[in-house]
Amino acid sequence: MSENIVIIGAVAVGPKAGCRFKRLRQDANVTLIDQDEIISYGGCGIPYLISGDVSDESELRSTSFHMVRDAQFFKDDKGITALPATKVVRIDRKNKIVHALTKDGQEKELPYDKLVIGVGTKARELNIPGTSLNNIYNVGNMHDAMKIKQMVTSGQVEKAVVIGAGFIGLEMAEALADMWQIDTTVVEYCDQVMPGFVSKNLSFMAQRKMEAEGVTFYLNESVEAIEGKDSVEKVKTNKRTLDADIVIMAVGVAPNTELAKEAGLEIAPGGFIKVNEKMQTSDPDIYAGGDCVEIMNLMTGKPGYFPLGSMANRQGRVIGTNMAGGDSVFNGAVGSFVVKTFDMALAGAGLSVETAQKNGFDAVGIQVAQFDRAHFFPEKEIIFLELVVDQKTHKVLGIQGFGGVASGMFARINAVASILQYHPNVDAISNLELAYSPPFASAMDIINALGNAAENFLEGRYKPVAFDEFDECWQNREKDDCIFLDCRAYADARVFEEKYPDIWKSIPHNELHQRLDEVPKDKKLVLICNTGVRSYEAQINLKAKGFENTVSVGAGVASLKQCGIDFDTDK
């Protein structure tokens, strides 16, 4: 059995692996090395430290019982030797020795029986002029975090530019704009926020929400230079120049794998360390985990990359168990995520429709809008879900959603996230058994309605039109080749019909069977109601009467408004 465990990297996976191992092997020695003097912190909390939700940086380094996780804590509470501010210079696999150097130049030789590498990532840098100016930060470690916080709390920042609209970019934009009222602009190279994670529809909802809270977005734009004297003053994109007192670089991360590479461990394309299900590298005595390793994507069956503190923690436990002689596996991830955007959130699991298509699936995304609880219950809100399904196999490939932070959206995403590993068919979603009572769910819950809508689509009964297609119809409405048929009560439809008399027609669904002769026969009918229920029903009714050229606005006016369609009906 192993006696000496050395762990390189003391943020998430390392401390977890060490503590788990030590609990199983109280007699063994565990040494935890990190080049930083700050160890074992919740890096995912950095945006909330900057926003002020977390008041002090020590909270990100403390246990739930308010003890700071420093070297003394690891010694007293965990029986582990932590060596902060100590840089590993070489792994000597032949002699099983880690060579390290303390901050004050002291050389250390640490023999190991098992070694763990959990060295995380470094921020990607843009290959543009000006990136070495002052006040350009990524949020990769606590030092950056504290410098940013110092700048914003001391009033040095009036304008901020965030480069990148992924997780960190959105969280940082919220942090700066919300608490500190900083004029914040996000520049993103792709044509949507959270590219690769959610459909354009859902991305628009999050973007519009953040815009309403004062954040500016420039999509489809690349940053070409950062300018300033000593510190950043301007950010030049291919379309404009933005003033900036601070720049947050959130354009992705690259694994820290030099050590592993030099030690001759197998490295995957992209630089990630290759590990097996037991989290062993190509050297069975060396384990690796966290942001620096490649993990199987359970939805594609291909190698994937999931840099999340939650993954690192669970992998750490697997490593600790296996080093102690156990038999634990980490067989991959489905890619669950959630990102808060002010009082709303985007969340998902599995593949987005675009990512699924890129991976060769015949994927489609079906959207539903519905109250998260019984519609007669006073506290409730409309949430938006999108189910990504394979049209060939009817397998569920992913789910994404947008809703209030306190809404039932998160519970629905998690329910599907949990079963994705079992590769369910759409009918499993139609019949997913969530806990029901009116203050928590609907009798036909939105998650079941989502499965039902997907099934109706796959069987050809339901022809939805999503936001981006609707937007195209709407922008081209003067061409007069389609009619928007409003299935809501006249009270809701009236203002639209009055504003757009040539193209907007009100026939409440319950009057449709008596007013069929008013339905235009020679035009495409865009059927619309509030959340898509009545327009779907109208589509079926109309088809039975010979009207085949119809589409139903999937998640109704509710979703179009959330996406930012300007019907201009107030004027």
Next chain:
Amino acid sequence: MSENIVIIGAVAVGPKAGCRFKRLRQDANVTLIDQDEIISYGGCGIPYLISGDVSDESELRSTSFHMVRDAQFFKDDKGITALPATKVVRIDRKNKIVHALTKDGQEKELPYDKLVIGVGTKARELNIPGTSLNNIYNVGNMHDAMKIKQMVTSGQVEKAVVIGAGFIGLEMAEALADMWQIDTTVVEYCDQVMPGFVSKNLSFMAQRKMEAEGVTFYLNESVEAIEGKDSVEKVKTNKRTLDADIVIMAVGVAPNTELAKEAGLEIAPGGFIKVNEKMQTSDPDIYAGGDCVEIMNLMTGKPGYFPLGSMANRQGRVIGTNMAGGDSVFNGAVGSFVVKTFDMALAGAGLSVETAQKNGFDAVGIQVAQFDRAHFFPEKEIIFLELVVDQKTHKVLGIQGFGGVASGMFARINAVASILQYHPNVDAISNLELAYSPPFASAMDIINALGNAAENFLEGRYKPVAFDEFDECWQNREKDDCIFLDCRAYADARVFEEKYPDIWKSIPHNELHQRLDEVPKDKKLVLICNTGVRSYEAQINLKAKGFENTVSVGAGVASLKQCGIDFDTDK
């Protein structure tokens, strides 16, 4: 293909089956019969109608777009003929005719190609004197609901007695006590609330919460008579006499299966209609669903009974699909539930530990208390989860929890509810991949911690003591055969040590390795901290040093306080 569909019962399963069928078969005729004039209502919402959360009874009968689902609605919106206030007197299977009688005595003969029975339940009655007095209600239909609401809103009720502490009993007790400040007493025959659904530990949490809100509970008590002149005045139990202006009977339901029985359809023990996975009765042209049918319990593999509006709706859709020639199945239920108790809730899925044991499993319940979100995030709360596992197979049999209505508890229960049908092992819970970011979850989420605790228990590392066993130790603390070893910081432990100097000993976990000589060697050690993390670690440390006679308080002081243990430390 079928042309005439007749549906008996128009509350939940019936309307759903009819509407789904009609959408698939626009050319066919659907007739929906109910003996009541009020149809298609959300019966699960009745407690919230009485509480005032739902202001008007019509809301329970309306769509999300505010149309009342009456006969006119079914005609105009759904193309379905609804016949309210029409009682079916006989099913003539040979000639495929339903014989019915309208309220005004008109006989009707309705030929069918396919028939659906969704006639629900009637309330069970206690075989005691006085049950026919006025002002004794169950909450089985809208008429009772409106009468109760009329009584409470007109100030006729000062004291209420609820008989039965299951779902309806607790919801009704909350409704009466919360909004109307009625002096409400719940009498329950079993020794806990929600018997069969949650462990005693969790039941105590809900009970204490409701007691703190003013509801009185008498457990282990049977009602022997109800007394009064015309209306109820007193409820006599085997232990006391309670004044009552109203009595809510919530002692369970029995299926309405006379019609099916008379028609010669196969009936299960208990009176439920037998159906196959396609929801067909023993007559393949007759379907049945909702509260009157027997459904497979997917956890026991035995027939079960799940009277929930959510089940009825999903079954209705399956029936509608199959009647139209589709191939849809409803293969059973894991028994997910949630019940609101003021601003807290009990929820679960699968088997409780007692129910699992009764079904022959070698079951144990493992409890964990943890914040629902990152402990450093400002909005968070401690939630309580219990995982029920089979000690032989390490299979997960169920999960239950208690937490705030807006907490992450509901999302955790749903995540496990969703995978129970796949019969996961404990390690699937340790590695369940919920969406993570600090405002929504912990990096090592409570659900993973729950799996980890169960695994540590199954492997013999973790010896927990649950509330009821702790309570026994605590009640017998004068016997001096155990020591409560408090692993929290001294600031937290001090008041306990001062109050109980002979039995309560403070050794903060981080000091334990230096103060081992202070640990009593000859007594059972009850290790305790706030949520069980440090006491578990202390148990492992102590075992390595030869202290084998220890138990760790599973979910810590947090759970004991929630269960109502009176440490009396304020005095």
